[in-house]
Amino acid sequence: xxxxxxxxxxxxxxxxxxxxxxxxxxxxxxxxxxxxxxxxxxxxxxxxxxxxxxxxxxxxxxxxxxxxxxxxxxxxxxxxxxxxxxxxxxxxxxxxxxxxxxxxxxxxxxxxxxxxxxxxxxxxxxxxxxxxxxxxxxxxxxxxxxxxxxxxxxxxxxxxxxxxxxxxxxxxxxxxxxxxxxxxxxxxxxxxxxxxxxxxxxxxxxxxxxxxxxxxxxxxxxxxxxxxxxxxxxxxxxxxxxxxxxxxxxxxxxxxxxxxxxxxxxxxxxxxxxxxxxxxxxxxxxxxxxxxxxxxxxxxxxxxxxxxxxxxxxxxxxxxxxxxxxx
Amino acid sequence: xxxxxxxxxxxxxxxxxxxxxxxxxxxxxxxxxxxxxxxxxxxxxxxxxxxxxxxxxxxxxxxxxxxxxxxxxxxxxxxxxxxxxxxxxxxxxxxxxxxxxxxxxxxxxxxxxxxxxxxxxxxxxxxxxxxxxxxxxxxxxxxxxxxxxxxxxxxxxxxxxxxxxxxxxxxxxxxxxxxxxxxxxxxxxxxxxxxxxxxxxxxxxxxxxxxxxxxxxxxxxxxxxxxxxxxxxxxxxxxxxxxxxxxxxxxxxxxx
Ligand SMILES: Cc1cc2nc3c(=O)[nH]c(=O)nc-3n(C[C@H](O)[C@H](O)[C@H](O)COP(=O)(O)OP(=O)(O)OC[C@H]3O[C@@H](n4cnc5c(N)ncnc54)[C@H](O)[C@@H]3O)c2cc1C
Ligand SMILES: Nc1ncnc2c1ncn2[C@@H]1O[C@H](COP(=O)(O)O)[C@@H](O)[C@H]1O
Numbered sequence: 406x407x408x409x410x411x412x413x414x415x416x417x418x419x420x421x422x423x424x425x426x427x428x429x430x431x432x433x434x435x436x437x438x439x440x441x442x443x444x445x446x447x448x449x450x451x452x453x454x455x456x457x458x459x460x461x462x463x464x465x466x467x468x469x470x471x472x473x474x475x476x477x478x479x480x481x482x483x484x485x486x487x488x489x490x491x492x493x494x495x496x497x498x499x500x501x502x503x504x505x506x507x508x509x510x511x512x513x514x515x516x517x518x519x520x521x522x523x524x525x526x527x528x529x530x531x532x533x534x535x536x537x538x539x540x541x542x543x544x545x546x547x548x549x550x551x552x553x554x555x556x557x558x559x560x561x562x563x564x565x566x567x568x569x570x571x572x573x574x575x576x577x578x579x580x581x582x583x584x585x586x587x588x589x590x591x592x593x594x595x596x597x598x599x600x601x602x603x604x605x606x607x608x609x610x611x612x613x614x615x616x617x618x619x620x621x622x623x624x625x626x627x628x629x630x631x632x633x634x635x636x637x638x639x640x641x642x643x644x645x646x647x648x649x650x651x652x653x654x655x656x657x658x659x660x661x662x663x664x665x666x667x668x669x670x671x672x673x674x675x676x677x678x679x680x681x682x683x684x685x686x687x688x689x690x691x692x693x694x695x696x697x698x699x700x701x702x703x704x705x706x707x708x709x710x711x712x713x714x715x716x717x718x719x720x721x722x723x724x725x726x727x728x729x730x731x732x
Numbered sequence: 733x734x735x736x737x738x739x740x741x742x743x744x745x746x747x748x749x750x751x752x753x754x755x756x757x758x759x760x761x762x763x764x765x766x767x768x769x770x771x772x773x774x775x776x777x778x779x780x781x782x783x784x785x786x787x788x789x790x791x792x793x794x795x796x797x798x799x800x801x802x803x804x805x806x807x808x809x810x811x812x813x814x815x816x817x818x819x820x821x822x823x824x825x826x827x828x829x830x831x832x833x834x835x836x837x838x839x840x841x842x843x844x845x846x847x848x849x850x851x852x853x854x855x856x857x858x859x860x861x862x863x864x865x866x867x868x869x870x871x872x873x874x875x876x877x878x879x880x881x882x883x884x885x886x887x888x889x890x891x892x893x894x895x896x897x898x899x900x901x902x903x904x905x906x907x908x909x910x911x912x913x914x915x916x917x918x919x920x921x922x923x924x925x926x927x928x929x930x931x932x933x934x935x936x937x938x939x940x941x942x943x944x945x946x947x948x949x950x951x952x953x954x955x956x957x958x959x960x961x962x963x964x965x966x967x968x969x970x971x972x973x974x975x976x977x978x979x980x981x982x983x984x985x986x987x988x
Contacts, residue, residue, distance in 0.1 A: 703964070
């Protein structure tokens with residue numbers, strides 16, 4: 406049996422859906438005892454959901470500093486201290502942009518082995534799988550020594566209802582407040598829209614979209630699909646889309662259940678970022694486009710006709726099942 | 733002022749990776765400087781050129797052949813370089829962090845350490861954080877803007893589509909560069925000639941005095957991930973195509 410601490414990311418008093426996937430990943434092994442770890446102010450609001458999705462215990466972490474959101478070092482210090490306090494064998498979180506940062510800080514403080522972006526975890530043996538060489542190979546890795554710090558790739562483990570006791574304990578962590586690093590501000594850009602890294606449906610545009618203005622047709626389709634909008638590097642480099650939207654080798658790695666690539670040729674580097682999507686749809690007007698050789702469904706046509714048609718068809722069908730994007 | 737830039741020797745991102753059993757793969761493919769590390773190096777060069785007169789030192793942990801990546805870094809403009817020479821291609825991150833820390837500490841006292849946000853081969857996403865703890869410095873990773881004024885570093889780090897954290901750190905600190913930070917320069921032929929005269933100090937791993945490594949994360953095997961084959965291709969009238977697509981997505985793939 407292992408005791409697993411699951412890092413719970415919450416926003417506005419609500420547990421992020423991907424965090425429920427982390428609980429399910431920890432629960433895979435029936436023997437595991439699962440501790441949901443979260444900072445004090447979220448615990449009360451989230452406890453119902455956490456119990457329902459498999460938390461044996463809920464640990465509300467408090468620190469001397471009341472608001473630690475600007476201090477990632479302090480957050481990581483408190484979580485590293487919780488490993489000792491609760492004798493945790495592992496800490497599991499979601500390998501999104503925020504989780505990744507925190508998990509790497511915890512592992513470094515604890516001098517512990519860390520594997521981010523895990524696609525498979527076997528607790529009894531300590532064997533995990535993750536991508537190496539940008540999606541071209543899957544590496545099988547064994548963790549030696551404890552505690553293990555693990556981040557799962559978002560959307561790989563579906564959440565599962567598994568009601569548990571879920572008593573809440575308050576843990577007062579004593580960590581020195583370091584003022585060497587401060588998050589001064591969180592800047593919200595203009596384009597808005599959900600982030601691709603945790604989205605369940607993504608519609609992406611490539612060079613062929615032609616301008617930033619034309620990305621509007623993808624955004625319209627995304628809003629009826631409940632999708633996030635992504636882009637190829639060619640589209641980003643041409644200034645049609647922001648860096649944050651780039652999918653691929655030098656952009657984001659995504660695992661949505663549906664990925665729709667519009668006017669994207671299907672380079673190795675683009676695939677590096679979206680290869681693990683459950684279903685890939687390609688819209689391209691070139692019958693020889695490489696992407697048609699490695700997708701599930703291909704639509705041979707002009708994206709400027711196909712995408713608006715898709716938006717209309719979805720609009721007509723009404724109430725498509727909205728993806729639970731939380732990005 | 734000393735700026736250390738960690739650069740890794742990795743297979744070209746377009747290279748075909750052929751696993752050969754266990755942790756082995758066909759290493760005869762083309763190798764390049766880890767793309768994110770170019771942003772890190774470019775940033776270091778800009779700091780030097782902005783009049784700070786900093787010395788820029790490229791450091792790598794890798795096999796002997798990794799000297800070619802150091803040559804590229806020298807051609808881009810690094811002043812000198814250090815190779816911590818290992819026997820195996822893969823080094824676990826705890827070990828890599830320790831070796832980088834040891835080699836850099838012996839060389840000098842860093843005012844700034846720049847790295848990429850991740851290696852494109854092992855996708856570890858952790859070396860800058862490990863260095864932060866080993867050197868006792870604050871760390872920010874996934875950095876897309878950088879400025880340094882009077883011993884304080886301000887960076888913007890991308891956390892979501894169009895959402896950025898503005899982070900302020902004291903120096904010395906560790907910064908993990910992401911795409912968008914700058915546009916790395918391409919070395920010219922004369923740059924490459926000049927680089928031949930610059931120093932590559934080779935330190936065999938054994939000389940750093942660590943016992944043989946016991947990996948905390950051990951690579952047991954690599955498996956090629958096959959591409960999915962040719963998909964079902966629809967053509968003709970856009971309206972009809974999308975209707976058929978939606979039917980397939982709902983009934984066959986069950987993703988809508
Ligand atoms: C180190 C490195 C890292 C990289 N990282 C990334 C990365 O992270 N992400 C990434 O995407 N790329 C990356 N690339 C770039 C990659 O190699 C490709 O250049 C890029 O993905 C091409 O983008 P694209 O498919 O949008 O453009 P193109 O290759 O130009 O493809 C455009 C496609 O649109 C089709 N088309 C044209 N008009 C229409 C129309 N009206 N309707 C429908 N289809 C149309 C064309 O047939 C073509 O297939 C990287 C490259 C390198 C060297
Ligand atoms: N073997 C290495 N030699 C030098 N720098 C490295 C090495 N491995 C990782 N790094 C640096 O650490 C960054 C993050 O790597 P990783 O944690 O492996 O994803 C890279 O972009 C490099 O700057």
